[in-house]
Amino acid sequence: MITLGVEDVQASVWFYQALGFPKTDFDSDDVAFFSLNGTWLGLYGREDLAEDAGVPSDGGRFSGVTLAHNVESDALVDETLQQAVDAGAKLVKPGQKVFWGGYSGYFADPDGYLWEVAHNPFTWIGPKDED
Known part of the structure:
Protein backbone atom coordinates (compact mmCIF):
# COMPACT_ATOMS: atom_id res chain seq x y z
CA MET A 1 0.00 0.00 0.00
CA GLY A 54 6.30 10.01 14.75
CA VAL A 55 8.14 12.40 12.40
CA PRO A 56 8.02 16.17 11.78
CA SER A 57 5.47 17.22 9.15
CA ASP A 58 7.60 19.95 7.54
CA GLY A 59 8.11 18.11 4.25
CA GLY A 60 9.40 21.15 2.38
CA ARG A 61 12.09 19.30 0.45
CA PHE A 62 12.14 16.60 -2.20
CA SER A 63 11.68 13.29 -0.41
CA GLY A 64 13.55 11.27 -3.01
CA VAL A 65 10.40 9.35 -3.89
CA THR A 66 8.41 9.34 -7.12
CA LEU A 67 5.46 7.22 -8.09
CA ALA A 68 5.09 5.71 -11.54
CA HIS A 69 2.22 4.77 -13.78
CA ASN A 70 3.13 2.60 -16.76
CA VAL A 71 0.95 2.75 -19.85
CA GLU A 72 0.80 0.89 -23.14
CA SER A 73 1.99 3.54 -25.64
CA ASP A 74 3.77 6.85 -26.10
CA ALA A 75 0.46 8.46 -27.09
CA LEU A 76 -1.13 7.22 -23.87
CA VAL A 77 1.68 8.86 -21.87
CA ASP A 78 0.73 12.21 -23.40
CA GLU A 79 -3.01 11.58 -22.90
CA THR A 80 -2.48 10.61 -19.26
CA LEU A 81 -0.30 13.65 -18.57
CA GLN A 82 -3.00 15.89 -20.09
CA GLN A 83 -5.70 14.16 -18.05
CA ALA A 84 -3.68 14.89 -14.90
CA VAL A 85 -3.21 18.55 -15.85
CA ASP A 86 -6.93 18.86 -16.61
CA ALA A 87 -7.62 17.49 -13.10
CA GLY A 88 -5.34 20.07 -11.48
CA ALA A 89 -1.83 18.64 -11.68
CA LYS A 90 1.23 20.66 -12.62
CA LEU A 91 3.11 19.38 -15.66
CA VAL A 92 6.73 18.98 -14.55
CA LYS A 93 8.22 17.31 -17.61
CA PRO A 94 6.32 16.76 -20.87
CA GLY A 95 6.35 13.30 -22.43
CA GLN A 96 9.57 12.66 -24.34
CA LYS A 97 11.91 9.92 -25.50
CA VAL A 98 14.23 8.94 -22.66
CA PHE A 99 17.75 7.56 -22.51
CA TRP A 100 16.68 3.98 -21.76
CA GLY A 101 14.61 3.76 -24.96
CA GLY A 102 11.14 4.44 -23.60
CA TYR A 103 8.95 7.51 -23.39
CA SER A 104 7.97 9.32 -20.20
CA GLY A 105 6.96 12.55 -18.52
CA TYR A 106 6.17 13.78 -15.01
CA PHE A 107 3.39 15.62 -13.26
CA ALA A 108 3.03 16.83 -9.68
CA ASP A 109 -0.27 16.18 -7.91
CA PRO A 110 -1.88 18.97 -5.85
CA ASP A 111 0.42 18.16 -2.91
CA GLY A 112 3.56 18.08 -5.05
CA TYR A 113 4.00 14.31 -5.23
CA LEU A 114 5.80 13.48 -8.46
CA TRP A 115 4.25 10.91 -10.76
CA GLU A 116 6.11 9.56 -13.76
CA VAL A 117 3.92 8.38 -16.62
CA ALA A 118 5.95 6.02 -18.77
CA HIS A 119 5.78 3.64 -21.68
CA ASN A 120 8.48 0.97 -21.65
CA PRO A 121 8.32 -0.81 -25.02
CA PHE A 122 10.65 -3.54 -23.74
CA THR A 123 8.72 -4.74 -20.69
CA TRP A 124 5.06 -3.69 -20.89
CA ILE A 125 3.45 -5.43 -17.91
CA GLY A 126 -0.11 -4.28 -17.96
CA PRO A 127 -3.45 -5.39 -19.31
CA LYS A 128 -3.35 -6.67 -22.86
CA ASP A 129 -5.56 -5.06 -25.47
CA GLU A 130 -8.32 -7.51 -26.34
CA ASP A 131 -9.19 -6.07 -29.78
Whole structure:
Protein backbone atom coordinates (compact mmCIF):
# COMPACT_ATOMS: atom_id res chain seq x y z
CA MET A 1 0.00 0.00 0.00
CA ILE A 2 1.17 3.51 -0.81
CA THR A 3 0.00 6.24 1.56
CA LEU A 4 0.36 9.92 0.70
CA GLY A 5 0.17 12.62 3.37
CA VAL A 6 -1.95 15.33 1.74
CA GLU A 7 -3.00 18.86 2.71
CA ASP A 8 -6.69 18.39 1.88
CA VAL A 9 -8.01 14.82 1.82
CA GLN A 10 -11.25 15.65 -0.01
CA ALA A 11 -9.48 17.74 -2.68
CA SER A 12 -7.04 14.88 -3.24
CA VAL A 13 -9.89 12.37 -3.44
CA TRP A 14 -11.46 14.52 -6.17
CA PHE A 15 -8.11 14.72 -8.03
CA TYR A 16 -7.47 10.98 -8.03
CA GLN A 17 -11.06 10.20 -8.96
CA ALA A 18 -10.70 12.64 -11.89
CA LEU A 19 -7.73 10.52 -13.00
CA GLY A 20 -9.99 7.47 -12.93
CA PHE A 21 -8.60 5.82 -9.79
CA PRO A 22 -11.30 3.54 -8.32
CA LYS A 23 -12.15 4.69 -4.77
CA THR A 24 -13.10 2.01 -2.26
CA ASP A 25 -16.36 2.14 -0.31
CA PHE A 26 -14.56 2.98 2.96
CA ASP A 27 -16.44 6.01 4.32
CA SER A 28 -14.36 8.68 6.09
CA ASP A 29 -13.57 12.37 5.71
CA ASP A 30 -10.09 11.81 7.18
CA VAL A 31 -8.71 9.02 5.01
CA ALA A 32 -9.49 7.51 1.62
CA PHE A 33 -8.37 4.42 -0.25
CA PHE A 34 -8.16 3.57 -3.93
CA SER A 35 -7.90 -0.01 -5.15
CA LEU A 36 -5.13 -0.39 -7.71
CA ASN A 37 -3.79 -3.41 -9.56
CA GLY A 38 -2.04 -5.37 -6.82
CA THR A 39 -1.95 -2.58 -4.22
CA TRP A 40 -3.84 0.37 -2.75
CA LEU A 41 -3.31 4.10 -2.65
CA GLY A 42 -4.18 5.72 0.67
CA LEU A 43 -4.72 9.44 1.23
CA TYR A 44 -4.31 10.74 4.77
CA GLY A 45 -3.82 14.24 6.14
CA ARG A 46 -0.13 15.23 6.07
CA GLU A 47 -0.09 16.32 9.74
CA ASP A 48 -1.94 13.20 10.86
CA LEU A 49 0.32 10.90 8.85
CA ALA A 50 3.45 12.55 10.26
CA GLU A 51 2.06 12.23 13.78
CA ASP A 52 1.20 8.57 13.17
CA ALA A 53 4.76 7.91 11.96
CA GLY A 54 6.30 10.01 14.75
CA VAL A 55 8.14 12.40 12.40
CA PRO A 56 8.02 16.17 11.78
CA SER A 57 5.47 17.22 9.15
CA ASP A 58 7.60 19.95 7.54
CA GLY A 59 8.11 18.11 4.25
CA GLY A 60 9.40 21.15 2.38
CA ARG A 61 12.09 19.30 0.45
CA PHE A 62 12.14 16.60 -2.20
CA SER A 63 11.68 13.29 -0.41
CA GLY A 64 13.55 11.27 -3.01
CA VAL A 65 10.40 9.35 -3.89
CA THR A 66 8.41 9.34 -7.12
CA LEU A 67 5.46 7.22 -8.09
CA ALA A 68 5.09 5.71 -11.54
CA HIS A 69 2.22 4.77 -13.78
CA ASN A 70 3.13 2.60 -16.76
CA VAL A 71 0.95 2.75 -19.85
CA GLU A 72 0.80 0.89 -23.14
CA SER A 73 1.99 3.54 -25.64
CA ASP A 74 3.77 6.85 -26.10
CA ALA A 75 0.46 8.46 -27.09
CA LEU A 76 -1.13 7.22 -23.87
CA VAL A 77 1.68 8.86 -21.87
CA ASP A 78 0.73 12.21 -23.40
CA GLU A 79 -3.01 11.58 -22.90
CA THR A 80 -2.48 10.61 -19.26
CA LEU A 81 -0.30 13.65 -18.57
CA GLN A 82 -3.00 15.89 -20.09
CA GLN A 83 -5.70 14.16 -18.05
CA ALA A 84 -3.68 14.89 -14.90
CA VAL A 85 -3.21 18.55 -15.85
CA ASP A 86 -6.93 18.86 -16.61
CA ALA A 87 -7.62 17.49 -13.10
CA GLY A 88 -5.34 20.07 -11.48
CA ALA A 89 -1.83 18.64 -11.68
CA LYS A 90 1.23 20.66 -12.62
CA LEU A 91 3.11 19.38 -15.66
CA VAL A 92 6.73 18.98 -14.55
CA LYS A 93 8.22 17.31 -17.61
CA PRO A 94 6.32 16.76 -20.87
CA GLY A 95 6.35 13.30 -22.43
CA GLN A 96 9.57 12.66 -24.34
CA LYS A 97 11.91 9.92 -25.50
CA VAL A 98 14.23 8.94 -22.66
CA PHE A 99 17.75 7.56 -22.51
CA TRP A 100 16.68 3.98 -21.76
CA GLY A 101 14.61 3.76 -24.96
CA GLY A 102 11.14 4.44 -23.60
CA TYR A 103 8.95 7.51 -23.39
CA SER A 104 7.97 9.32 -20.20
CA GLY A 105 6.96 12.55 -18.52
CA TYR A 106 6.17 13.78 -15.01
CA PHE A 107 3.39 15.62 -13.26
CA ALA A 108 3.03 16.83 -9.68
CA ASP A 109 -0.27 16.18 -7.91
CA PRO A 110 -1.88 18.97 -5.85
CA ASP A 111 0.42 18.16 -2.91
CA GLY A 112 3.56 18.08 -5.05
CA TYR A 113 4.00 14.31 -5.23
CA LEU A 114 5.80 13.48 -8.46
CA TRP A 115 4.25 10.91 -10.76
CA GLU A 116 6.11 9.56 -13.76
CA VAL A 117 3.92 8.38 -16.62
CA ALA A 118 5.95 6.02 -18.77
CA HIS A 119 5.78 3.64 -21.68
CA ASN A 120 8.48 0.97 -21.65
CA PRO A 121 8.32 -0.81 -25.02
CA PHE A 122 10.65 -3.54 -23.74
CA THR A 123 8.72 -4.74 -20.69
CA TRP A 124 5.06 -3.69 -20.89
CA ILE A 125 3.45 -5.43 -17.91
CA GLY A 126 -0.11 -4.28 -17.96
CA PRO A 127 -3.45 -5.39 -19.31
CA LYS A 128 -3.35 -6.67 -22.86
CA ASP A 129 -5.56 -5.06 -25.47
CA GLU A 130 -8.32 -7.51 -26.34
CA ASP A 131 -9.19 -6.07 -29.78
